[in-house]
Amino acid sequence: MLALVLSGLGAGEARADSRCAIDDRDREVCLEAPATRIATLSPGATELVYAAGAGGKVVAVVAYSDYPPEARQVTSVGSHTRVDLEALVSLQPDLVIGWITGNPAEQLETIEALGVPVFYIEPRSIDSVATTIERLARLAGSEAEGNDVAAEFRAGMDALADEYAAAEPVATFYQVWDEPLMSVNDEHLIGEVVRLCGGVNVFGELSRLVPRIDDEAVLAADPEAIVAGGMGEENRHWLTHWQQYPGLTAVARDNLFFVPPSLIQRPTPRLLEGSRILCEKLEVARGRR
The missing domain is CATH 3.40.50.1980 (Nitrogenase molybdenum iron protein domain)
Structure with a gap:
């Protein structure tokens, strides 16, 4: 059943509006067009995608994805430690946001092997929170909103540091x-x-x-x-x-x-x-x- 669901994923010709970004495993992830169906496999990833201005494109989340409140209405496909792969793929995501140290590596590798792009994140510094928002916005085609949120976050943290x-x-x-x-x-x-x-x-x-x-x-x-x-x-x-x-x-x-x-x-x-x-x-x- 899983193979049948996956059979059409990844198809399509290259388009002029392709998007690329470097993830936190230092890999370049490229999409033929801005993502329209995003799966987020950690509560933090969910919140970051919404912050990047792409919340309306999220079709799958995991347990405890409770912010912003509208994320609670999105279909859950398990937890960050064990994703229901068949449920995930049935939602036909064109981009999965994975958590390097939180999601099972073998599950993320399976998702990729079956043709669904995975963008790995692991923000470990204040500035990387901002850059993650910017990169996600790039992949989703929501740069205007995402870049504004990132800039506001940087300015706020800089002001706090000065204080x-x-x-x-x-x-x-x-x-x-x-x-x-x-x-x-x-x-x-x-x-x-x-x-x-x-x-x-x-x-x-x-x-x-x-x-x-x-x-x-x-x-x-x-x-x-x-x-x-x-x-x-x-x-x-x-x-x-x-x-x-x-x-x-x-x-x-x-x-x-x-x-x-x-x-x-x-x-x-x-x-x-x-x-x-x-x-x-x-x-x-x-x-x-």
């Missing part, structure tokens, strides 16, 4: 998960945001992008501020865990902060809003010295 350029440093622990306990290093996008806000990531020098740690490591680092994120929007209970350690500077000064993870853990334009919140939290910590 906190001279801020006094705050030793910060960003908790990205609870079981197992996990943080981020300085190479991570969140680590870049912490630096932008004048924070010093207490686990920034660890080699892993998302290192596993334990309570003892946090106690030894003694951060001045603890910031929690997570998968959902209500993880404040993660912060109550640290109250059992009244000797921690962050606990003693009540510098236990929550930032909605969808605003800071997805590499999308809403990172600007999440960064503003994080910067404000660290400014609160400075005022409690």
Whole structure:
């Protein structure tokens, strides 16, 4: 059945309005014409395509693709960890947006082998969020809107960086998960945001992008501020865990902060809003010295 559905994909002659862009695996992906039926295989990819001005072309998403709200009405074809390939292909996408480290590599390779172009993304810096929007807009033929969104995002992040350029440093622990306990290093996008806000990531020098740690490591680092994120929007209970350690500077000064993870853990334009919140939290910590 799957082969029958795929039999007509990829057909057609080259056209003058072909579009090309370099993806995050450094491959040039070319389309004969701007994409008209896009499948996004992560919540972040969904949000980025909408930001690029191509939301009306999205025909397939995966679980937790909840922003913007209209994305919830698009057909879901599974989760980012396991896509229903037959359901995906039945929607006849002419472009699939894949997540390098989040989607199963074998599934993305199968999609490509069957004739559907895959554009791989993995934004790992503030600027790469903007460039991803621009590249997606190029492939979708929505450059005017996508480039405006990218420029607005860059300007906002630059203004925030200027505002906190001279801020006094705050030793910060960003908790990205609870079981197992996990943080981020300085190479991570969140680590870049912490630096932008004048924070010093207490686990920034660890080699892993998302290192596993334990309570003892946090106690030894003694951060001045603890910031929690997570998968959902209500993880404040993660912060109550640290109250059992009244000797921690962050606990003693009540510098236990929550930032909605969808605003800071997805590499999308809403990172600007999440960064503003994080910067404000660290400014609160400075005022409690």
